[in-house]
Amino acid sequence: MDDLAYVSTAQVSRALGVGVTTIKRWVDDGILPAHRTPGGHRKLLLADVLRLVRENDFPQLDLARLRPSLLSGSVLDETKLSRDLYAALRHGDASAARFLIESVDRGGLRAATLADAVIAPAMRRIGLEWEEGRIDVMHEHRATQICSESLYALKSHLLSQAVQERPVAVGGVPEGQLHALASQLVELVLLEGGWSPVNLGPNTPFSSFRKALTELRPRLLWLSIHRVEEPAAFLAAYRELYDDAHKSGIPVAIGGQGLTDDLRALMPYTTYGDGLSHLADFASSLHPRPRRRPRGRPHGT
Amino acid sequence: MDDLAYVSTAQVSRALGVGVTTIKRWVDDGILPAHRTPGGHRKLLLADVLRLVRENDFPQLDLARLRPSLLSGSVLDETKLSRDLYAALRHGDASAARFLIESVDRGGLRAATLADAVIAPAMRRIGLEWEEGRIDVMHEHRATQICSESLYALKSHLLSQAVQERPVAVGGVPEGQLHALASQLVELVLLEGGWSPVNLGPNTPFSSFRKALTELRPRLLWLSIHRVEEPAAFLAAYRELYDDAHKSGIPVAIGGQGLTDDLRALMPYTTYGDGLSHLADFASSLHPRPRRRPRGRPHGT
């Protein structure tokens, strides 16, 4: 009875902007396929609705309202997801990539898992192919853009069901570095963990992070490191920032593939170099997230 | 049905003071976009109607009649919007910014207007304050991130009601340049104009654009120029790209605040340096959407 792939007539009618009676008639006339419960209630397969809307020129108000999972019952397999995502990114299929990434949310996978087990492998593989000269930078850029866009869509989704009163976390990608994707993933992980992330984006000077510490008074600071050109200068600047944060009692989480073991050994705490799952755990140790149980009849969504 | 986004032909005809038949004809002629129910009833998006009204400068518009709740008092004023957006960005109020940017679409403003009259002034003002040292880079970065996020949300919205069969346009920001915002706005403008934009993002080598030309066979290439460090090298690389595109018969649109008059004078076609409205016009000349034809007897014969 937990099959989320089904939607009711009322849900569809709201999403398509027509009356409930009309939906019922469409089903009865065979325009919309539907199953019936023993009691006679119509159960529409979301996939059918979406297909008909796309194939014909149906009105469509807000299909996002029909959020429940499209993956009827099938267990989410991160490995397969990652492979599918890789294929979609490789061929520049934006809508497929977006669908896959959003399905992660619908399927109840954690954001940290999405990052570590789905997106990271896919992007790493694309990066590898680029280094081997099997694809152009163009493909890599296109993949990054599509990924970024899909992640923003997902964030928008998480944001819509977020509660108030969240501790602030500030972070970004230090100066000289452009890879914004990792920082976006951190945003998602923190958002899911009940935080209010403020992403300063790529190429942000260390001084700006320090400014943000005093002005925004976050309870966590994160840094994504993609590659370190000059370790000495980097370490010096980082230590200064770290001292600042330490004085204010603000923990620092730093990670990314640019964070080599050599580097890590020389840095004061706290790294999440082994993946965003580490960061998620660390963050939730700072701010244990209260769990809610949905109450009452409304099964809507 | 008092659902918010859709209106009927009769409602529009009353609000605009024209006959119902006329509205129907406009829809049938493609002047006014509309969806169809399976039964054949037209469903017009309020935003599309407002866009038409705004652009054709209707003499008598009783739009308050259409949706009092949506337009309550707020005659969309780009100047005010821009000021409000500036304030939201300045204070890091992401949800306010997102609301403002989405309200532009609800109110029927064109994407090009959003870019030229709302976002550009707000971001320019923030950039100015930064140069004058009145705010930190942090604020500028935060504003950019918030803007970017809101624009992605808007794009996602436009995408959900897009049709198939769109010509492809490819573009991005050339190497050495990081300001991705402008390219995002181009994406929106093209999307609204019926294109399928492929954004290669910031810091894309010229060679990649050329690769994209042969591989994706776009019908338009766009470049966003934020700042040119070495004009000579830039011009050389650009000319090479332009020649490639020209050979394939692909028009090139180039613009951005880095495109000074000096530079422009030395470049082969087609610039949109004066704003995205220019780009929108240019793009729609390549892929014309149905417009109101001039009345009377056609010229010549």
Add this chain to the structure above:
DNA sequence: AATAAATAGGACGATTTGGACGATTTGTTA
């Protein structure tokens, strides 16, 4: 002024839509 082409708008029967109604089903809570 006369003319042709294109748009505007009213009228018609036929079709579609959506709200209202009491009866029934469904999922959660006691």
Add this chain to the structure above:
DNA sequence: TAACAAATCGTCCAAATCGTCCTATTTATT
């Protein structure tokens, strides 16, 4: 398991919309 509230059912009917045909108006050319 019983009780309950929310959601859905089927049916009926008024209102809205459809497509078509016909005529009036506007506009640019002759």
